[in-house]
Amino acid sequence: MLALRTSAVLAAAALAVAAAPVSAQNERKEIQKYQKMLAEGSPVELFELQGEDLWKKKQGPKQASLEKCDLGKGPGVLKGAYVKLPRYFEDTGRVMDLESRLVHCMVSLQGRDYKEATKRTFGNADKPSELEYLVAYVVGKSRGYRIAVSTRNPKAKAAYELGKELFFYRAGPWDFSCASCHGVEGKRIRMQALPVLSKPSGARGTYATWPAYRVSNSQMKTFQWRLNDCYRQMRFPEPTFGSDATVALTMFLAVTANGEPYAGPGTKR
Amino acid sequence: MKSKSIHLSLGTLAALLVTQLAHAGPTALEVRAVMHRDFHTRGQAVVSRVDQDDVQWLCTVTRDKPPAKRAREMENDQLATIRYPADGNYMGNWKRGAKIAASGKGMTWKEKAGSQSGGGCYNCHQLSPKQPSYGTIGPSLKHYAKVRGNGMEGQKYVYGKIYNSKAYNLCTQMPRFGTSGTLTEQDIKDLTAYLLDPASPVNQ
16 A cells, blocks of 8 residues: 555656756756655655564574664663764774664674674565664664764774775776765756765765665665665675775765754655 | 876875875775775676776875876876777767667676676766756767767767776766776767767757
8 A cells, every 4th residue: 555655656756857847946846846755655664663673572592682782872772872873882892883783783682693694784675674674763763863973082083084085985997986976066867966975065964864765666775775886886896784994984974964953764766 | 997007206296295194084095905805896896996097096186186297197198098990980870879878787796797888878968858867977968969060080089088088087087988898899989979970869
């Protein structure tokens, strides 16, 4: 039922966009209208609810839930936890993003094997990954909180600096960096607007609506997935899930988005 | 493409030193080491793709604003990589070129090595006025031949620009489709025709 409603809304919105004359200002208005229509038919709440069930479900060799997982504000504290991530964690001596921290909790609390816990980090429309549900649940608990990622810790600061360099690093057969697409104001790829993610004006609204449900894939997508698929399109080798490089790039974008009230999980085209 | 040797003039070195000192971040070499550790080969997208050639390196450390003199020298090096068609004919079949221009496929870890790549032209350029879904990262190429003509020099330029865009503008965001082995001589001829043939939709 929900899927039907979503596709009907999508079709109507797509028509509205197609019918609009291509002038920059008009276009922006049409895109905003389209995004509003998308959000109305979005199933993100279902992902949040299922994520809550998974959070509380006893799993793994230790038959434990994730309810004591410490995302930085103490064991089990979820409210406002996501807007402070990535952050430095004393217990691991690493800067971690939400996904790598969740996997850490699966291993340490539930006694699961790292390989098993990361076997399926990205799901598909038929079978979402466990992480996609959990991420939806956790980030939903930060809605309305301002993004406030700190670089006071030296390792957090180093991650930010590394992330910034990664953003501008040109390589691969097509010579791309993140800035190739996200470096100049007012550009788009095909019909998709491209925010300048190295500046607060572009990073804030975009980062605050990820992770997100993507209507075109009928899937909840995590931020690790977002980076992974950008690097695929950049013709790079694959970034390893939860690696320091992915956390560093997330750190750079999150800090650039600091101050924005978190509004996710979002809904994208 | 994979020329890894980095030649530096003293002036360039000084300019880069200033660039590197201006920010506290890791150097491009340190970033490369991190990427070798944190990225992995998948399909044809081998991990050595993170290794920069001299163009990628200079454009990275100068944030796409290379010193003018060094940029000219390196553009000339890039120009020398262009292999023009042996038959002296730059124009192929615009109908086939239209398909290559519209396709964004190729070179990713999801695609087989050697499978037909597209040029992804519409991702960044307006071409045929009949295609409303186009990107704006590059300039509009609508009515290209009408605006700029399609003489022999123009044909050679378009062929060369697609083959190795960096020969004309060192830090352009446009890929080097010939030098990188993404498109074949025939593909580039067909794209050249798509831009320049008076019968092509681009010029209608």
